[in-house]
Amino acid sequence: MSAALLEGLRRRVDELFEAEGARAGSEFKQEPNARRLANLVNKGEIFERAISMPEVLACVEQVLGPRFKLSSLNVRAADPFSDCSQPLHADSGAVADEHGYWVCNSVWMLDDFTRENGAIRMVPGSHRWRRLPQDALADPVAPHPGEVLLTGKAGTVVVMNAHMWHGATANRTGGQRRAMHAFYTRWDKPQQQYQKKLLSPEAQARLSPELRKLLALDDALNDELSSRFSGASGFLK
Numbered sequence: 001m002s003a004a005l006l007e008g009l010r011r012r013v014d015e016l017f018e019a020e021g022a023r024a025g026s027e028f029k030q031e032p033n034a035r036r037l038a039n040l041v042n043k044g045e046i047f048e049r050a051i052s053m054p055e056v057l058a059c060v061e062q063v064l065g066p067r068f069k070l071s072s073l074n075v076r077a078a079d080p081f082s083d084c085s086q087p088l089h090a091d092s093g094a095v096a097d098e099h100g101y102w103v104c105n106s107v108w109m110l111d112d113f114t115r116e117n118g119a120i121r122m123v124p125g126s127h128r129w130r131r132l133p134q135d136a137l138a139d140p141v142a143p144h145p146g147e148v149l150l151t152g153k154a155g156t157v158v159v160m161n162a163h164m165w166h167g168a169t170a171n172r173t174g175g176q177r178r179a180m181h182a183f184y185t186r187w188d189k190p191q192q193q194y195q196k197k198l199l200s201p202e203a204q205a206r207l208s209p210e211l212r213k214l215l216a217l218d219d220a221l222n223d224e225l226s227s228r229f230s231g232a233s234g235f236l237k
């Protein structure tokens with residue numbers, strides 16, 4: 001992302017953490033040892049720009065095919081000096097089906113991801129196994145022989161097939177580690193966070209036709225699916 005976008009996202013994210021305090025993330029789920037923000041499309045135009053960035057959408061299309069929608073837009077900040085490690089999981093507990101892959105996430109590094117500060121571990125190739133770590137492994141929290149750590153500089157955006165087993169690691173530094181997750185799903189699956197229900201009338205009124213499409217705001221199938229089945233996390237209760 002550009003330096004200006006990185007700066008703008010950091011500023012807005014910090015403002016929101018400050019404003020929301022203990023409520024932060026409660027539209028979706030809260031997590032021990034990590035602060036979260038949810039429903040971000042509702043919370044500033046800068047987020048509308050981020051979810052519709054053509055370079056990122058082109059990568060998402062490689063995973064999901066041409067018809068997909070935003071599933072959720074969240075931030076996760078790993079607390080300093082905390083064991084905020086997560087079990088290996090696939091996002092939304094998703095297993096590829098007969099039509100192929102249906103979840104794709106993008107990780108927007110708002111701080112450097114280092115070996116010490118809670119970078120995400122990933123098991124390359126595991127998106128092809130069509131099994132969930134909680135079913136396949138005796139202990140999904142334990143290190144996996146195939147895992148690699150995703151490190152990178154602040155400003156990096158990584159697009160990942162979110163069926164791939166992955167999870168955050170502990171933050172052993174005194175600084176927070178912030179990341180934004182723009183999560184997409186195939187057209188025929190529910191959104192993790194039902195955007196039409198969560199976005200305020202004011203936010204919905206200012207959206208362009210392209211953004212309305214990306215958010216599935218005028219999509220009867222999405223209404224049917226997301227009003228009944230939204231809310232799935234890979235591991236958070």
Ligand SMILES: O=C(O)CCC(=O)C(=O)O
Binds near residue numbers: 076086119179
């Ligand atoms: O560390 C992160 O920001 C991502 C962790 C993750 O995989 C998740 O919250 O589902």
